[in-house]
Amino acid sequence: MSVNDHYADGSGDDRRNPRGRKFQSSPAPKPPRRSRHSRNQLVIFLNFCLTAGLFVLLAVGAILYWGKSEFERPGPLTKEATYVVPRSTGVSSIASGLESEGIVSDAQVFEYGVRLSGAGGQLKAGEYAFPAGASMRQVMEKLKSGESIMHAVTIPEGWTVYRAYERIANADFLTGDMPGEVPEGTLKPDTYLVQRGTTRKEVVRQMKGAQDQLVEEIWEGREPDLPIKDIGQFITLASIVERETGIAGERPHVASVFINRLKKGMRLDSDPTFLYGVYGGEGKPSGQPVSQSDKDSETPYNTYKIRGLPPGPIANPGRAALEAVAHPLETDDLFFVADGTGGHVFASSLKEHNNNVAKYRALQRQRNAEEEAASGG
Numbered sequence: 587m588s589v590n591d592h593y594a595d596g597s598g599d600d601r602r603n604p605r606g607r608k609f610q611s612s613p614a615p616k617p618p619r620r621s622r623h624s625r626n627q628l629v630i631f632l633n634f635c636l637t638a639g640l641f642v643l644l645a646v647g648a649i650l651y652w653g654k655s656e657f658e659r660p661g662p663l664t665k666e667a668t669y670v671v672p673r674s675t676g677v678s679s680i681a682s683g684l685e686s687e688g689i690v691s692d693a694q695v696f697e698y699g700v701r702l703s704g705a706g707g708q709l710k711a712g713e714y715a716f717p718a719g720a721s722m723r724q725v726m727e728k729l730k731s732g733e734s735i736m737h738a739v740t741i742p743e744g745w746t747v748y749r750a751y752e753r754i755a756n757a758d759f760l761t762g763d764m765p766g767e768v769p770e771g772t773l774k775p776d777t778y779l780v781q782r783g784t785t786r787k788e789v790v791r792q793m794k795g796a797q798d799q800l801v802e803e804i805w806e807g808r809e810p811d812l813p814i815k816d817i818g819q820f821i822t823l824a825s826i827v828e829r830e831t832g833i834a835g836e837r838p839h840v841a842s843v844f845i846n847r848l849k850k851g852m853r854l855d856s857d858p859t860f861l862y863g864v865y866g867g868e869g870k871p872s873g874q875p876v877s878q879s880d881k882d883s884e885t886p887y888n889t890y891k892i893r894g895l896p897p898g899p900i901a902n903p904g905r906a907a908l909e910a911v912a913h914p915l916e917t918d919d920l921f922f923v924a925d926g927t928g929g930h931v932f933a934s935s936l937k938e939h940n941n942n943v944a945k946y947r948a949l950q951r952q953r954n955a956e957e958e959a960a961s962g963g
Contacts, residue, residue, distance in 0.1 A: 654699075656691070657722045657723055658721050658722070660721055661690055661691060661721050661724075662691050663689055663717070664719075665718050666717050667688070667715070668713055668735065669684060669713070669714055670713045670714075671683075671709065671712055671713075671714065672711060673711040673783065674711075677700050677701065677709065678693075680709060681696045681697040681700070689720070689725060690722050690725060696722045696726070703726065705726055705730055708730045710731075710734070711734075711783070712734025712735070712781045712783075713734050713735040713759075715735055716728065735781075735782065737781070737782060738778070738779055739754060739757055739777070739778045740776075740778075741773060743902070743904035743906070743907065744825075744828045744901045744902070744904070745901060745902055746770060746869065747767060747769070747770050747771075747772070747773055748767075748866070748868055748869075749868075750773050751764060751767060755786065757786075759780075759782040760783075761783055761785050762786050763787070764787075765786070765790050768794055769898070769899075770825070770867065770899045770900065770901070770902070771825050771899025771900075771901065771902055772794050772797050772798070772902070773797055773902045774793050774797035776904075778792060778793065797902070800905060800908065801817060801821060805817050805820055808820070809912065809913055809914070812845065813848040819895050820908075820911060820912070821899050821908075822897075822898055823844060823895060823911050824899075824907045824908045824910070824911045825900045825901045825902070826844065826854065826856050826858060826895075826900060827841050827911055828901055828903040828904060829858035829901050830858060834906045836930060837909075838909075838913065838915040839917065839930075840922060841914040842915040842917045843917070843921065843932065845911075845914045846918065846919065848894065852893075853892070853893055854889035855889060856889045857881075858900055858901075859888060859889040860880060860881055860883055860885065860890060860891075862896075863883055863887030863896070864883050864885065887900065917932070917934070918934040919932040919933060919934050920933070920934060920935075921934075921935075921938075921942075923939065923943050925942075926946055926949040926950070926953075931945075
């Protein structure tokens with residue numbers, strides 16, 4: 587039987603080698619079985635989460651790196667600019683305002699940067715100046731520092747409450763309505779530094795509180811033999827001294843004259859008092875001469891008519907005038923008159939005083955004549 591016949595009958599697997607032995611066929615290798623762990627759905631899910639988390643971390647890191655770079659790089663300002671942070675304003679509103687004014691380039695980046703820095707509750711109200719190119723971090727640090735622009739409200743010594751209120755009302759960096767008018771003499775003349783947006787009522791409150799404290803302090807240390815009944819009379823006399831001379835060194839001397847006159851029961855004969863009685867806190871119109879009718883006016887403030895002190899202050903006295911009344915110079919002088927150079931000359935007798943007045947009037951006539959000659963009159 588041929589080999590082909592052998593295969594044809596289905597016995598191909600019974601082939602023999604040349605020595606007559608049968609060939610043994612090897613079974614086909616089976617594919618490796620997958621482990622149970624690899625087939626577990628939880629493991630598959632965890633692998634996915636790990637991969638996704640890694641991508642998220644990378645994305646967050648990239649965003650934070652970009653945000654930090656934006657927060658610290660130079661800002662869009664090309665020149666110095668100012669911005670007002672109102673009171674009780676949140677970080678979001680501040681950020682939006684800064685972006686709208688072109689101070690920061692991105693409100694969200696600024697807001698997140700501030701919050702991540704832990705400064706969300708540390709930004710202070712006020713008006714701030716930012717230099718050209720200020721970064722968001724520099725802007726944040728400025729707002730944290732509270733180093734805002736301060737505006738000055740100056741009330742000179744000898745101003746009345748009316749004039750002080752007029753200045754406060756016209757200060758455009760202040761807000762709110764004026765309070766009711768406080769009594770004359772109760773505002774401390776000084777320069778007050780305030781932030782934009784401070785209320786006018788707050789400024790008046792500061793001035794009044796400062797004057798109350800100052801007056802109490804000086805009144806407590808006054809000389810014991812002053813002919814003054816109470817603190818109200820003390821302020822009144824100090825306001826008269828304030829209005830009589832603008833030279834600080836003269837005030838104790840001027841105060842001594844009024845103290846001596848009070849002790850003797852003499853009238854004070856002070857021009858500023860009758861002018862206050864006629865024109866009040868608004869004062870005499872500029873350029874209008876003092877008339878005899880002004881001097882003869884029947885008001886409780888005319889110390890040419892009344893004895894003793896007027897019913898209240900005629901201005902807001904400063905520290906020097908208050909100190910001068912509390913510690914007047916020891917003199918016998920009862921009179922003084924202008925010396926023509928900005929100061930005054932003092933006298934203890936009426937005769938000496940009249941001579942001083944005559945000299946002053948002669949000097950005034952000479953000056954008037956010189957002025958007429960110079961003007962070609």
